[in-house]
Amino acid sequence: QVQLVESGGGLVQAGGSLRLSCAASGRSFSVYTMGWFRQAPGKEREFVAAISVSGGSTYYADSVKGRFTISRDNAKNTVYLQMNSLKPEDTAVYYCAARLPRGGRPLYRTEPYDYWGQGTQVTVSS
Numbered sequence: 001q002v003q004l005v006e007s008g009g010g011l012v013q014a015g016g017s018l019r020l021s022c023a024a025s026g027r028s029f030s031v032y033t034m035g036w037f038r039q040a041p042g043k044e045r046e047f048v049a050a051i052s053v054s055g056g057s058t059y060y061a062d063s064v065k066g067r068f069t070i071s072r073d074n075a076k077n078t079v080y081l082q083m084n085s086l087k088p089e090d091t092a093v094y095y096c097a098a099r100l101p102r103g104g105r106p107l108y109r110t111e112p113y114d115y116w117g118q119g120t121q122v123t124v125s126s
Contacts, residue, residue, distance in 0.1 A: 001026055001027055001028060001114075001115070002024050002025070002026040002027070002028070002029055002032060002098050002115050003025045003026050003115070004022055004023070004024055004096045004097070004098060004115055004116065004117035005022070005023050005117055005118065006020060006021070006022050006094065006095065006096050006117045006118065006119060006120040007020070007021050007022075007023070007120060008020040008021050008120065009094060009120030009121045009122045010121075010122070010123070011123045011124075011125065012086055012123070012124055012125070013086075013124070013126075014086060014087055014088055014125065014126050015085060015086065016086050016124075017082070017083060017084045017085075017086065018083045018086065018122060019080060019081070019082050019083070020036070020080065020081040020083065020094055020096075020120060020122075021078055021079075021080055022034070022036075022078065022080070022081075022096030022117060023077060023078050024077045024078065024079070024098070025077065029074065029077045029098075030053065030074040031053060031100065031101075032053065032098040032099060032100060032101070032115075033050060033051070033052055033053060033098070033099050033100070033101045033107065034050065034051050034070075034072055034079040034096065034097070034098055035047065035049065035050040035051075035096075035097045035098075035099070035113060036048040036049045036050070036070060036079075036081045036094060036095070036096060036097070037094070037095045037097060037110060037113075038090075038092035038093065038094045038095065038122075039092055039093050039095070039119075040091060040092040040093075045095070045110055046061065047061050047107070047108035047109070047110075048060070048061055048064055048068065048094070049061065049064065049068055049069075049070040049081060050070065050107040050108070051070045051071065051072050051079065052101065053101055055071065055072050055074075058070050059107050059108070061108070063089075064083075064090075067083065067084050067085045067086075068081060068082065068083050068084070069081070069082040069084075070082075079096060081094070083122070086122075086124045087124060088124045088125065088126050089124075090122060090124050091122060091123050091124050092122060093119040093120065093121055093122075094119060094120050094121075094122050095116055095117055095118075095119045097110075097113035097115065097116050097117070098113060098115040098116075099112045099113040099114050099115075100114065
């Protein structure tokens with residue numbers, strides 16, 4: 001029902017910033033809860049941040065709280081992840097994901113998300 005394409009990844013020095021974008025196409029983008037996940041080599045895919053349909057509620061993993069900010073612009077069919085004070089341990093492939101906001105399913109788990117982007121590489125050097 002929705003297609004997701006991430007952009008904005010790249011190489012940055014520790015302490016620097018990157019802004020990831022996730023452009024959505026298809027019907028009814030505005031009805032989806034949106035999330036960002038990341039996966040480092042040899043690791044499980046882990047939750048980074050999520051945002052409610054209206055943008056009124058946001059959620060963050062403890063590892064990124066205070067450094068990353070998720071936002072969305074429903075008029076532009078885009079969700080963003082502003083990443084500040086980047087650390088080498090933030091290095092991973094970052095994925096955008098979408099899910100219908102049905103209750104009873106934790107936002108930090110991968111299973112409830114129905115649609116995923118292709119991922120964009122973020123590399124933070126020391």
